Amino acid sequence: MDFVLKGNLCYSESPERLTTLPGGYVVSVNGISEGVFETLPERYAGLPLTDVGDRLVLPGLCDLHVHAPQFAYRGLGMDLELIEWLETRAFPEESKYATLDYASRAYELFADAVKKSATTRLSCFATLHVPATLLLMQKLESAGLRGFVGKVNMNRNSPDNLCETDAETAGADTEAWVKEARRQFMRIQPIITPRFIPSCTDALMDRLSGIASEYDVPLQSHLSENQSEIKWVSELCPSTNGYADAYERFGMLGDKTIMAHVVYPEPKEIQLLGERGVTVAHCPASNMNIRSGIAPVRKLLNAGVKVGLGTDVAGGQTIDMFRAITDAVQVSKLYWRICDQQDQALTLSEAFYLATKGSGAFFGKVGSFECGYELDAIVLDDTDLPHPQELSVAERLERAIYLSGDCRITNKFVAGEPILP
Amino acid sequence: MDFVLKGNLCYSESPERLTTLPGGYVVSVNGISEGVFETLPERYAGLPLTDVGDRLVLPGLCDLHVHAPQFAYRGLGMDLELIEWLETRAFPEESKYATLDYASRAYELFADAVKKSATTRLSCFATLHVPATLLLMQKLESAGLRGFVGKVNMNRNSPDNLCETDAETAGADTEAWVKEARRQFMRIQPIITPRFIPSCTDALMDRLSGIASEYDVPLQSHLSENQSEIKWVSELCPSTNGYADAYERFGMLGDKTIMAHVVYPEPKEIQLLGERGVTVAHCPASNMNIRSGIAPVRKLLNAGVKVGLGTDVAGGQTIDMFRAITDAVQVSKLYWRICDQQDQALTLSEAFYLATKGSGAFFGKVGSFECGYELDAIVLDDTDLPHPQELSVAERLERAIYLSGDCRITNKFVAGEPILP
Numbered sequence: 066m067d068f069v070l071k072g073n074l075c076y077s078e079s080p081e082r083l084t085t086l087p088g089g090y091v092v093s094v095n096g097i098s099e100g101v102f103e104t105l106p107e108r109y110a111g112l113p114l115t116d117v118g119d120r121l122v123l124p125g126l127c128d129l130h131v132h133a134p135q136f137a138y139r140g141l142g143m144d145l146e147l148i149e150w151l152e153t154r155a156f157p158e159e160s161k162y163a164t165l166d167y168a169s170r171a172y173e174l175f176a177d178a179v180k181k182s183a184t185t186r187l188s189c190f191a192t193l194h195v196p197a198t199l200l201l202m203q204k205l206e207s208a209g210l211r212g213f214v215g216k217v218n219m220n221r222n223s224p225d226n227l228c229e230t231d232a233e234t235a236g237a238d239t240e241a242w243v244k245e246a247r248r249q250f251m252r253i254q255p256i257i258t259p260r261f262i263p264s265c266t267d268a269l270m271d272r273l274s275g276i277a278s279e280y281d282v283p284l285q286s287h288l289s290e291n292q293s294e295i296k297w298v299s300e301l302c303p304s305t306n307g308y309a310d311a312y313e314r315f316g317m318l319g320d321k322t323i324m325a326h327v328v329y330p331e332p333k334e335i336q337l338l339g340e341r342g343v344t345v346a347h348c349p350a351s352n353m354n355i356r357s358g359i360a361p362v363r364k365l366l367n368a369g370v371k372v373g374l375g376t377d378v379a380g381g382q383t384i385d386m387f388r389a390i391t392d393a394v395q396v397s398k399l400y401w402r403i404c405d406q407q408d409q410a411l412t413l414s415e416a417f418y419l420a421t422k423g424s425g426a427f428f429g430k431v432g433s434f435e436c437g438y439e440l441d442a443i444v445l446d447d448t449d450l451p452h453p454q455e456l457s458v459a460e461r462l463e464r465a466i467y468l469s470g471d472c473r474i475t476n477k478f479v480a481g482e483p484i485l486p
Numbered sequence: 487m488d489f490v491l492k493g494n495l496c497y498s499e500s501p502e503r504l505t506t507l508p509g510g511y512v513v514s515v516n517g518i519s520e521g522v523f524e525t526l527p528e529r530y531a532g533l534p535l536t537d538v539g540d541r542l543v544l545p546g547l548c549d550l551h552v553h554a555p556q557f558a559y560r561g562l563g564m565d566l567e568l569i570e571w572l573e574t575r576a577f578p579e580e581s582k583y584a585t586l587d588y589a590s591r592a593y594e595l596f597a598d599a600v601k602k603s604a605t606t607r608l609s610c611f612a613t614l615h616v617p618a619t620l621l622l623m624q625k626l627e628s629a630g631l632r633g634f635v636g637k638v639n640m641n642r643n644s645p646d647n648l649c650e651t652d653a654e655t656a657g658a659d660t661e662a663w664v665k666e667a668r669r670q671f672m673r674i675q676p677i678i679t680p681r682f683i684p685s686c687t688d689a690l691m692d693r694l695s696g697i698a699s700e701y702d703v704p705l706q707s708h709l710s711e712n713q714s715e716i717k718w719v720s721e722l723c724p725s726t727n728g729y730a731d732a733y734e735r736f737g738m739l740g741d742k743t744i745m746a747h748v749v750y751p752e753p754k755e756i757q758l759l760g761e762r763g764v765t766v767a768h769c770p771a772s773n774m775n776i777r778s779g780i781a782p783v784r785k786l787l788n789a790g791v792k793v794g795l796g797t798d799v800a801g802g803q804t805i806d807m808f809r810a811i812t813d814a815v816q817v818s819k820l821y822w823r824i825c826d827q828q829d830q831a832l833t834l835s836e837a838f839y840l841a842t843k844g845s846g847a848f849f850g851k852v853g854s855f856e857c858g859y860e861l862d863a864i865v866l867d868d869t870d871l872p873h874p875q876e877l878s879v880a881e882r883l884e885r886a887i888y889l890s891g892d893c894r895i896t897n898k899f900v901a902g903e904p905i906l907p
Binding site: 137138139140141142143144158161167170171174350353354356357358359382383385391394395396398399401402403404410412413450451452453454456460463464466467468470471 | 562595771812819822877884885889
């Protein structure tokens with residue numbers, strides 16, 4: 066259904082340029098933006114108009130890294146560090162998804178929460194369980210969301226009840242899952258998901274890389290999250306030239322790859338990620354919570370690496386992508402202050418760009434209202450943030466992002482389809 | 487009115503010990519806790535009982551540092567650093583409080599927001615305007631809140647429309663305000679508030695110290711927030727032995743003093759703050775937003791310095807003290823990771839303690855349900871955080887703190903008086 070949306074439009078044209086158009090029009094035809102207009106061109110006068118009055122209208126936010134099964138224990142066990150947290154929180158909880166009944170209850174909560182959130186697109190990890198992963202895809206698809214879901218692969222250094230056996234069986238399961246997912250779903254697509262280097266044998270990595278290539282499926286994993294993890298990888302893969310190279314040698318770094326975190330990249334790794342066109346999912350909350358550190362986002366951007374934002378629930382405690390935006394700004398200020406005063410902090414405009422066009426690029430032409438972009442939009446009611454002074458639309462947007470918990474999302478469109486209210 | 491409150495009690499006995507008592511009773515007599523009980527003693531059987539069922543019951547949180555006039559522009563101008571932010575945001579906005587009509591509208595929003603928040607006690611800065619400051623005190627008093635409000639003093643390095651003139655006039659105004667405030671208000675008390683060293687002449691500081699001493703009024707100010715500010719202070723006060731000493735020589739460091747921030751204390755300053763019994767208001771969000779850095783809270787605690795938490799709106803973007811708790815934990819993890827691995831990160835239990843008993847100590851016996859403590863309590867409904875698994879009360883508390891925006895405060899008591907619903 067084609068339509069016109071009228072309201073206070075806010076979107077990025079570039080990292081430096083946050084455009085606001087009070088009372089502007091954005092036109093959706095076949096789910097694609099025809100562009101924004103101060104006055105509605107005559108040729109669109111016949112389309113149905115949704116006028117949201119004084120509310121803010123933003124592109125949907127894109128969450129590049131989130132663990133769906135961890136949503137059930139977000140905000141718990143936050144005093145632990147990565148490896149300890151995986152062993153005492155993540156793995157025991159993820160093993161419950163062998164049971165479809167538990168998976169159904171938990172994934173229903175996740176899909177419902179994402180539907181109500183500012184997120185329109187996501188790339189998420191499920192667990193290694195194929196039936197539960199298909200169930201998650203079905204629930205996200207039904208919610209009207211778009212993006213990728215990965216059946217996780219892990220066949221070493223994992224607890225017995227959460228460990229695939231030989232690479233051949235794991236590969237065959239994964240290949241069958243890719244085919245079945247493509248058969249069943251339109252909006253939600255499969256993504257190959259080796260958990261991280263320590264949890265996959267070389268044979269499995271080879272097999273997964275082959276599937277990604279044969280079926281032209283994107284790939285996601287974790288890279289350089291935490292110092293102990295990096296040390297572990299160097300012990301497991303003594304012949305590689307750093308953590309990124311441990312993926313590179315399996316042909317896993319390319320322009321359809323998301324690598325989450327990248328907190329401690331070597332200069333040569335930054336160069337490699339840039340050359341391969343890998344998208345980095347920056348997850349500032351998680352990097353604080355499980356004591357990983359602060360990713361050098363400015364260095365990545367300066368080197369031309371593609372960067373988007375992720376909530377990394379449940380390393381991050383919330384799926385609120387507005388929080389990811391302000392967390393990204395805040396930790397970049399600390400990085401500038403403490404780590405390297407050559408690296409200017411991110412501005413709000415830049416972080417907003419990362420959460421919209423930056424993350425969105427992984428999903429196609431997504432994350433803006435410019436002509437030709439898929440029409441993902443959220444409408445924000447900020448009337449619970451009363452103010453005694455006059456505020457511009459840009460100021461109201463800044464406030465709404467910093468105080469997102471006090472705003473309400475009243476409408477949401479994904480690729481031109483209304484999914485809220 | 488004496489009463490019994492029954493629910494899932496959560497409170498700190500020490501920084502290391504967070505006590506939970508599912509379905510426990512806390513008894514309020516004359517506004518003071520008689521202690522907590524697993525079963526209600528016969529002697530209290532006649533008191534009215536408020537049973538909040540499965541909800542969480544916590545001590546009220548105490549905000550040690552918040553700028554009431556800055557609430558109106560919280561979440562705005564966050565791309566700026568301290569001095570630039572003061573000049574382009576804080577000062578122009580604060581000058582509006584010369585007009586009682588503006589002050590009334592803005593302070594009404596502030597008092598209402600604090601009333602609905604988890605905060606039961608606060609120590610806040612107003613502006614230099616006496617009528618507006620009295621109005622703020624009246625609104626907070628009417629809301630049932632308790633704590634301190636300071637008429638700000640500033641008579642140098644300030645914009646013309648926000649600058650007191652000679653020290654004698656400023657002192658006389660302040661003294662008259664202290665007397666008038668004490669005449670009018672019971673729950674909200676005056677606190678002497680030199681803005682910070684750069685904005686007060688020596689003569690004014692002398693006079694303010696004299697008033698604090700003569701009327702036995704507490705005192706609050708800012709200390710070592712930002713590196714440029716510290717450099718400025720050293721230029722303004724070449725004869726002092728560091729920033730803390732610039733207050734010490736006016737007799738302003740004592741056990742009725744709050745110093746906000748303390749991001750860059752020298753070892754000798756930490757020792758001095760400990761010896762004088764000064765309470766440090768740690769404001770992690772503000773320290774990120776205006777790029778100050780991370781306060782070395784573990785070093786302060788190890789040296790026996792009293793520490794509480796502040797939101798520092800509008801350096802901080804929100805008055806939500808739960809956010810201050812999680813921010814304190816998160817930045818302490820970064821401090822441990824990046825700055826000094828001798829300084830263990832704060833646990834959630836420790837940060838919760840800082841926001842309750844730590845901050846509360848400045849207001850008397852406040853911040854716990856233990857026998858003899860003033861009965862400040864908030865009741866949290868966390869049913870909007872559904873979970874597929876069994877959770878203990880302690881786990882629900884952790885989740886509610888990390889995801890406070892998704893919880894509702896249904897009841898609130900300050901010194902035994904119900905102020906919500």
